Amino acid sequence: MAEVKTREFVSASDSAMKDASLRRALRQVGGGFNEARLEAIEEVSWETWEEWREEARRTKIHALENLDYYLELLHDRVTAAGGHVHFARDASQANSIVAEIARSRNVKIATKSKSMVSEELDLNQSLEANGVEVYETDLGEYIIQLAGETPSHLVAPALHKTKEQVSELFHQELGVPLTDDIEEMARVARRVLREKFLSADLGISGANFLVAETGTLVIITNEGNGRLCTSAPRIHIGITGMEKVIPSLQDLAVFLRLLPRSATGQRLTSYVSMVTGPRRNDDEDGPEEFHLVLVDNGRSRLLADPDLREALYCIRCGACLNICPVYGKIGGHAYGWVYPGPIGAIVSPALVGLKEAKDLPHASSLCGACREVCPIRINIPRMLLHLRHRLAESPLETENATTTGERQAAQAYSWLMSNPAALSAAAKVGRLVQKPFVSGGKVSKRVPLPLVSKWTGGRDLPALPRQTFREMWAQGLESVAELRE
Amino acid sequence: MVEKQNLTSLGVPKDDFLDHVRRSLGRTHPVVPPPLHLPLTENLADLEGRAAAARERLEETRGELADRFEGTARARNWNVFRTSSAEESIGYITQLAGRLGISRAARADQPVFGELGVDSALRNTGVELFVAAHDESTSGPRVRDRIIESGLGITGADYAVAETGSVVVVPRQGLSRLVSLVPPVHLAIVRPKDLVESIDDVFLFRRLEYLRNGGDMGSYLNFITGPSRTADIEMKLVVGVHGPREVHLVLLA
Numbered sequence: 001m002a003e004v005k006t007r008e009f010v011s012a013s014d015s016a017m018k019d020a021s022l023r024r025a026l027r028q029v030g031g032g033f034n035e036a037r038l039e040a041i042e043e044v045s046w047e048t049w050e051e052w053r054e055e056a057r058r059t060k061i062h063a064l065e066n067l068d069y070y071l072e073l074l075h076d077r078v079t080a081a082g083g084h085v086h087f088a089r090d091a092s093q094a095n096s097i098v099a100e101i102a103r104s105r106n107v108k109i110a111t112k113s114k115s116m117v118s119e120e121l122d123l124n125q126s127l128e129a130n131g132v133e134v135y136e137t138d139l140g141e142y143i144i145q146l147a148g149e150t151p152s153h154l155v156a157p158a159l160h161k162t163k164e165q166v167s168e169l170f171h172q173e174l175g176v177p178l179t180d181d182i183e184e185m186a187r188v189a190r191r192v193l194r195e196k197f198l199s200a201d202l203g204i205s206g207a208n209f210l211v212a213e214t215g216t217l218v219i220i221t222n223e224g225n226g227r228l229c230t231s232a233p234r235i236h237i238g239i240t241g242m243e244k245v246i247p248s249l250q251d252l253a254v255f256l257r258l259l260p261r262s263a264t265g266q267r268l269t270s271y272v273s274m275v276t277g278p279r280r281n282d283d284e285d286g287p288e289e290f291h292l293v294l295v296d297n298g299r300s301r302l303l304a305d306p307d308l309r310e311a312l313y314c315i316r317c318g319a320c321l322n323i324c325p326v327y328g329k330i331g332g333h334a335y336g337w338v339y340p341g342p343i344g345a346i347v348s349p350a351l352v353g354l355k356e357a358k359d360l361p362h363a364s365s366l367c368g369a370c371r372e373v374c375p376i377r378i379n380i381p382r383m384l385l386h387l388r389h390r391l392a393e394s395p396l397e398t399e400n401a402t403t404t405g406e407r408q409a410a411q412a413y414s415w416l417m418s419n420p421a422a423l424s425a426a427a428k429v430g431r432l433v434q435k436p437f438v439s440g441g442k443v444s445k446r447v448p449l450p451l452v453s454k455w456t457g458g459r460d461l462p463a464l465p466r467q468t469f470r471e472m473w474a475q476g477l478e479s480v481a482e483l484r485e
Numbered sequence: 486m487v488e489k490q491n492l493t494s495l496g497v498p499k500d501d502f503l504d505h506v507r508r509s510l511g512r513t514h515p516v517v518p519p520p521l522h523l524p525l526t527e528n529l530a531d532l533e534g535r536a537a538a539a540r541e542r543l544e545e546t547r548g549e550l551a552d553r554f555e556g557t558a559r560a561r562n563w564n565v566f567r568t569s570s571a572e573e574s575i576g577y578i579t580q581l582a583g584r585l586g587i588s589r590a591a592r593a594d595q596p597v598f599g600e601l602g603v604d605s606a607l608r609n610t611g612v613e614l615f616v617a618a619h620d621e622s623t624s625g626p627r628v629r630d631r632i633i634e635s636g637l638g639i640t641g642a643d644y645a646v647a648e649t650g651s652v653v654v655v656p657r658q659g660l661s662r663l664v665s666l667v668p669p670v671h672l673a674i675v676r677p678k679d680l681v682e683s684i685d686d687v688f689l690f691r692r693l694e695y696l697r698n699g700g701d702m703g704s705y706l707n708f709i710t711g712p713s714r715t716a717d718i719e720m721k722l723v724v725g726v727h728g729p730r731e732v733h734l735v736l737l738a
């Protein structure tokens with residue numbers, strides 16, 4: 001499984017905010033993708049858009065509610081079409097399945113189209129350890145593979161890189177001259193990867209959707225690398241999360257309308273490729289073998305949890321990232337694992353462990369924008385609150401992240417709040433204690449108390465007022481009337 | 486030759502995996518869900534009825550459909566040449582080959598080419614035309630090499646979707662998957678009878694084929710909507726990454 005760095009969230013977001021080129025890139029996403037999305041919606045009317053969202057959500061609810069049934073149907077139909085289906089409980093099992101196919105089929109070179117699940121599994125590393133050369137072929141993925149990095153956005157994985165950085169990288173790794181022409185960089189990638197496509201034995205793709213009724217894998221791309229990966233090599237492996245299944249071909253249409261519009265504002269991407277089994281006898285070309293690897297890797301935990309199940313409805317469009325004020329400030333890497341942004345703050349804790357990723361549910365101002373833009377109307381803020389609640393209150397040792405000190409502070413707080421006399425005494429003491437540290441209505445950042453200085457380090461702590469509301473109330477509200485004048 | 490190792494089911498046995506999913510859903514036994522939109526096992530007669538009605542609707546609105554398709558296709562960066570004259574359409578193709586300065590082109594072997602006579606016209610201009618026809622001598626690696634060498638790939642369309650400006654291709658003999666993908670320029674020829682209104686129409690007709698063929702979808706169904714593109718570097722649009730940079734439509738309507 002991919003390395004988990006969710007514990008470093010605070011320091012990682014801190015350095016992300018100081019990265020000027022990242023901030024410039026993030027401003028572009030926020031504006032660019034989201035404006036394009038709005039335009040695409042207005043073109044079809046908001047009314048239609050809401051109908052589509054409703055239909056898609058209904059389909060996802062139904063498909064997940066009956067996931068066992070649809071997985072079985074999918075399995076049967078893929079098999080009937082001449083393909084093979086493999087089920088993987090976790091990342092290491094998924095990796096061994098792919099390695100086993102590669103080994104027994106004597107695979108030397110594999111080309112890959114974009115797949116977040118393979119990032120989650122760290123599949124490339126596993127294949128390389130088994131002696132297979134792996135090439136990412138989506139331009140953004142190729143860039144970050146060369147750089148030895150991970151994606152920072154669901155749709156635009158190399159978003160955090162400037163063209164100068166890409167040019168330098170290509171110069172270093174591929175020996176091509178430096179350039180500031182983006183088209184030239186794309187041409188370089190085309191040339192290098194074209195050769196890989198044609199010599200690859202294995203093509204690996206993810207899946208945006210799986211159609212149970214017909215046993216069909218659907219991938220949605222713009223570059224054409226997905227089509228090449230699934231057409232040119234002699235073996236095709238599709239690898240994806242088990243939640244991607246939808247019942248029928250008729251159900252697919254609405255998702256094809258929602259996903260590109262939500263992701264990039266496109267009415268449809270350049271390519272929608274639907275693959276059902278390997279090539280047939282009459283086909284001119286295409287892979288001789290088709291394998292589908294369906295991965296659980298923690299998803300059944302989300303499925304079993306009525307409070308979090310809807311996180312599995314996500315179609316990875318990235319719209320919630322593009323609108324999120326927190327993502328917009330810190331970018332994708334700070335989240336510390338494969339899935340960034342608001343939806344990542346729910347999915348990552350579920351897959352890597354809540355305590356391991358305890359800062360992520362707090363990485364949100366709960367402004368609700370993510371839910372507004374989500375094509376499946378996933379209630380992200382509700383789930384974030386739910387996770388915060390669990391972190392604070394869960395009886396499970398594996399989930400409760402409060403320290404003894406915090407728990408005592410919370411207990412003291414609730415006692416104070418229910419004892420008016422004690423509260424007013426505490427306020428008076430507080431005013432006295434803060435006196436030397438207050439200037440301009442704010443508490444200084446150099447308070448010699450660790451708890452307070454941690455708080456004031458990143459924000460202003462307003463000083464306690466000279467008079468509390470409770471005291472004004474006791475004085476018979478004259479002072480309030482005075483304030484109004 | 487050694488028998489290939491059987492790779493039917495690696496990982497967790499299917500029934501165990503499904504059982505775990507079922508338990509996660511709080512069930513102990515399989516249940517068949519009520520149909521969501523349409524029953525998955527529609528009978529052929531029903532589907533044929535619906536498809537016939539759809540065909541009638543398309544027939545009546547053909548002119549409008551062609552207009553709408555032309556508009557959406559242009560918006561998706563297809564170069565559209567609309568004509569009802571076979572001669573003009575051939576002229577467009579030979580001129581394109583001339584402008585591109587190519588010496589080799591590849592075309593699929595689809596019915597539309599029998600109706601048009603593109604081959605001799607192209608060959609007369611000195612272009613070496615490769616027809617990816619299905620016979621022993623040309624299939625396999627050679628087909629691929631010839632397509633890779635081509636500066637232009639020419640195909641027909643199985644459907645042309647007015648809603649999205651897409652050309653849809655499904656597998657058939659004589660249609661390499663690579664003709665519309667590997668050469669730097671792709672040209673598709675669309676006949677009036679290929680036009681459909683929406684993605685739903687495509688799926689309706691495919692489901693019908695699927696049931697008619699005893700449950701075989703065919704190995705692929707590809708929607709092609711404009712040129713290959715990317716915005717992966719600084720969100721700047723670049724066309725022609727792995728697929729064609731330039732795409733043309735000859736709309737015979």
Ligand code: SF4
Nearest residue numbers: 314315317318320374
């Ligand atoms: S949660 Fe919704 S908005 Fe966010 S990526 Fe998933 S589908 Fe898109």
